[in-house]
Amino acid sequence: MRPINSKITQIVEETPSIRTFRFDTSLDDAQPGQFVMVWVRGVDEVPMGCSFKNGITVQKVGDATSRLFEMKEGDSVGLRGPFGKGFTLPAKDENILIIAGGVGVAPLGPLADEAASVGAKVTTILGARNASELVFEKRFSEAGGITVTTDDGSAGTCGFVTTVLAEMDVSEYDRICVCGPEIMMFNVLKMLEEKGAHDRAEFSLHRYFKCAIGVCGACCMDHEGLRVCKDGPVLNGSLLLDSEFGNYKRSSSSQRVKV
Amino acid sequence: MVKITGIEFRNPTILASGIMGTTGASLVRMTNSGAGAVVTKSIGPEPKIGHPNPSMVKLDCGFLNAMGLPNPSYADFVNEIKIAKEGADVPVIASIFGGNAEEFVRVAEGLADAKPDAFELNVSCPHAEGYGATIGTDSCMVEAITAAVCDAVDVPVWVKLTPNVTDIKSIGKAAENGGAAAVVAINTLRGMAIDINSGYPILGNRFGGLSGSAVKPVAIKCVYDLYEALDIPVIGVGGVSSWEDAVEMIMAGASAVQIGSAVHEGVEVFADIATGIEQFLQNNGYAGVEDITGLAHEVI
Ligand SMILES: Cc1cc2nc3c(=O)[nH]c(=O)nc-3n(C[C@H](O)[C@H](O)[C@H](O)COP(=O)(O)OP(=O)(O)OC[C@H]3O[C@@H](n4cnc5c(N)ncnc54)[C@H](O)[C@@H]3O)c2cc1C
Ligand SMILES: Cc1cc2nc3c(=O)[nH]c(=O)nc-3n(C[C@H](O)[C@H](O)[C@H](O)COP(=O)(O)O)c2cc1C
Ligand code: FES
Numbered sequence: 001m002r003p004i005n006s007k008i009t010q011i012v013e014e015t016p017s018i019r020t021f022r023f024d025t026s027l028d029d030a031q032p033g034q035f036v037m038v039w040v041r042g043v044d045e046v047p048m049g050c051s052f053k054n055g056i057t058v059q060k061v062g063d064a065t066s067r068l069f070e071m072k073e074g075d076s077v078g079l080r081g082p083f084g085k086g087f088t089l090p091a092k093d094e095n096i097l098i099i100a101g102g103v104g105v106a107p108l109g110p111l112a113d114e115a116a117s118v119g120a121k122v123t124t125i126l127g128a129r130n131a132s133e134l135v136f137e138k139r140f141s142e143a144g145g146i147t148v149t150t151d152d153g154s155a156g157t158c159g160f161v162t163t164v165l166a167e168m169d170v171s172e173y174d175r176i177c178v179c180g181p182e183i184m185m186f187n188v189l190k191m192l193e194e195k196g197a198h199d200r201a202e203f204s205l206h207r208y209f210k211c212a213i214g215v216c217g218a219c220c221m222d223h224e225g226l227r228v229c230k231d232g233p234v235l236n237g238s239l240l241l242d243s244e245f246g247n248y249k250r251s252s253s254s255q256r257v258k259v
Numbered sequence: 260m261v262k263i264t265g266i267e268f269r270n271p272t273i274l275a276s277g278i279m280g281t282t283g284a285s286l287v288r289m290t291n292s293g294a295g296a297v298v299t300k301s302i303g304p305e306p307k308i309g310h311p312n313p314s315m316v317k318l319d320c321g322f323l324n325a326m327g328l329p330n331p332s333y334a335d336f337v338n339e340i341k342i343a344k345e346g347a348d349v350p351v352i353a354s355i356f357g358g359n360a361e362e363f364v365r366v367a368e369g370l371a372d373a374k375p376d377a378f379e380l381n382v383s384c385p386h387a388e389g390y391g392a393t394i395g396t397d398s399c400m401v402e403a404i405t406a407a408v409c410d411a412v413d414v415p416v417w418v419k420l421t422p423n424v425t426d427i428k429s430i431g432k433a434a435e436n437g438g439a440a441a442v443v444a445i446n447t448l449r450g451m452a453i454d455i456n457s458g459y460p461i462l463g464n465r466f467g468g469l470s471g472s473a474v475k476p477v478a479i480k481c482v483y484d485l486y487e488a489l490d491i492p493v494i495g496v497g498g499v500s501s502w503e504d505a506v507e508m509i510m511a512g513a514s515a516v517q518i519g520s521a522v523h524e525g526v527e528v529f530a531d532i533a534t535g536i537e538q539f540l541q542n543n544g545y546a547g548v549e550d551i552t553g554l555a556h557e558v559i
Contacts, residue, residue, distance in 0.1 A: 001316070001317055002316065002318070002452065002454065002461065003313070003316075003454060003461065005454070005456035005457070037312070037313070039312075039313060039461075041454070041457055041459045042459065043311070044311050044312050044463070045311075045312035045313040045314075045463070046312065076456070076457075078454060078456075078457075078461075080313075080316070209312075210309070210312060210314045210315065210326060210329070211314060211315035211324070211326075212315075213315065213317060213523055214522070214523060215278055215279070215315065215322070215519075215520060215522055215523050216277065216278065216279075216281070216314075216315060216324075216326060217278065217279035217280055217281045217282065217285045217300065218281060218329070220279065220281065220282050220284065220285040220288075221284075222282065222284045223284050224284065224288065225279070225282065225284040225285035225286075225287060225288030225289075227279075227285075250281070250282070251308075252308040252309065252329060253306040253307055253308045253309070253329050253330060253331050253332075254281045254282070254300075254329060254330060254331045255306055255331040255332075255335055256331075256335075
């Protein structure tokens with residue numbers, strides 16, 4: 001598909017470095033955890049989780065995201081998607097735990113909304129560096145219970161999401177859905193493995209995408225050759241245990257780099 | 260079983276270069292999906308990040324891509340070929356590129372340690388300045404580079420040709436004269452798409468290469484012409500996504516087919532096509548792929 005010309009209709013400043021962009025394009029068939037390729041014309045095209053059917057939530061880190069942060073309502077980008085496989089959709093009366101760190105909230109926001117709307121029970125552990133970096137706190141609390149953690153203790157529990165998880169009985173959850181920095185996700189996976197719950201956990205991964213449609217192989221992970229763009233970005237914890245996850249990934253030239 | 264240039268293949272379907280070929284693990288996955296052999300991503304002398312995105316788009320008729328030969332360099336890739344060789348029970352062919360004969364030889368010698376079953380020379384990528392088709396449109400350079408690599412390695416050398424020339428036969432001849440054991444045809448056709456809302460060319464590199472169904476008739480004609488002109492085998496590639504496409508390509512003159520873009524529909528494509536070809540041969544009383552290779556030349 002060609003990029004759909006999408007006009008920015010609203011920009012919400014979530015934190016000093018994270019903004020939500022809403023578009024006049026709504027990808028109604030987007031499932032929680034799927035992503036779009038965002039074409040910032042003349043700069044780059046980068047993957048972003050759908051934080052809304054018509055929106056993305058972006059952290060400013062480099063060229064494309066900086067250009068996006070210069071844009072105003074009324075400006076436009078190209079959108080292709082939705083692509084990839086998202087989270088397993090919750091059923092009524094299921095009990096799900098959401099673990100989100102930093103901008104990892106983006107694909108989990110719609111999951112929380114969807115879960116609550118079908119009558120699943122949602123509990124969220126939301127982590128951020130400090131109180132001003134918390135995103136979607138209200139959204140997650142409207143979907144169910146929430147525990148906030150901050151690295152500096154400026155809000156909620158002082159520590160990481162794993163500080164809270166360590167104290168929890170995870171046996172009561174049908175599924176645990178995770179997105180955040182890879183080291184955080186890796187620590188969560190190790191903890192869930194100890195508790196025997198890794199095969200009930202799903203992680204939304206980040207690798208370098210070129211084609212984003214499962215052809216080029218740039219995003220492949222060792223040792224199964226799983227394509228993060230097409231077989232993922234959401235992958236079951238059992239697939240990640242004996243993989244490169246938490247150890248190394250590939251750069252834009254496909255060289256191995258430490259996570 | 261199919262034997263080409265002295266190498267035995269489990270079946271006549273081969274993973275094309277640049278598709279799921281950047282890591283050893285993904286190459287192994289393709290062999291587990293049924294590919295009779297696999298070709299790596301084209302590897303060059305230095306690490307290369309390639310062109311900015313968008314680097315691939317699906318159009319109504321096919322795919323456009325301008326990856327820009329991203330690769331980790333031969334020094335890093337040796338290890339990936341070793342992983343592929345250990346995990347795959349089919350031949351692993353190393354695709355290589357360079358800006359001149361010396362660079363091609365350096366990359367081939369660098370990868371020889373990992374013992375690929377053959378080398379495929381990419382003198383056909385249509386969108387990498389100084390590489391690929393820049394060389395592959397010049398028959399003297401194709402002959403010189405082929406001869407230099409053949410001298411440097413002791414496994415068969417295949418040469419992958421570009422369709423973006425007036426006369427593909429003369430380039431094929433040059434490869435044959437240089438000592439190539441086979442030619443592979445075709446790489447992508449130069450193409451472009453423009454976003455009418457903004458006027459921007461869609462690909463980060465502005466233009467790129469067309470692949471998929473749209474190029475099949477072009478590929479069939481190139482294979483047909485090369486089969487007639489050359490004594491060495493022709494390996495067909497371009498727009499094959501079903502066993503019928505593969506049989507058509509073989510009847511044009513191909514000894515085997517490579518499959519690229521069709522992996523988009525699913526990695527099972529290799530097993531599906533290999534089984535389809537086998538069924539077709541059986542149903543029609545043919546003993547093997549050799550029986551129908553170039554059939555289209557004989558019936559008239
Ligand atoms: C499936 C998926 C979903 C994502 N969802 C979000 C999201 O919802 N919100 C968000 O803020 N970020 C998200 N990201 C990360 C986001 O894609 C990168 O931060 C963004 O590409 C940075 O682009 P840049 O040009 O500003 O930075 P650059 O200066 O180009 O690079 C900075 C870093 O961004 C990453 N990056 C750059 N280009 C790509 C690419 N083509 N593919 C993957 N990573 C790249 C690399 O890690 C790189 O080191 C997601 C990534 C993936 C793979
Ligand atoms: C994303 C992509 C990357 C490619 N990279 C290479 C490459 O590195 N080397 C090469 O010789 N051909 C490369 N090709 C060309 C393919 O190997 C093949 O010749 C072409 O796509 C036509 O076959 P198809 O229609 O089956 O895809 C690439 C093609 C695509 C789509
Ligand atoms: S980015 Fe090309 S296969 Fe995933």
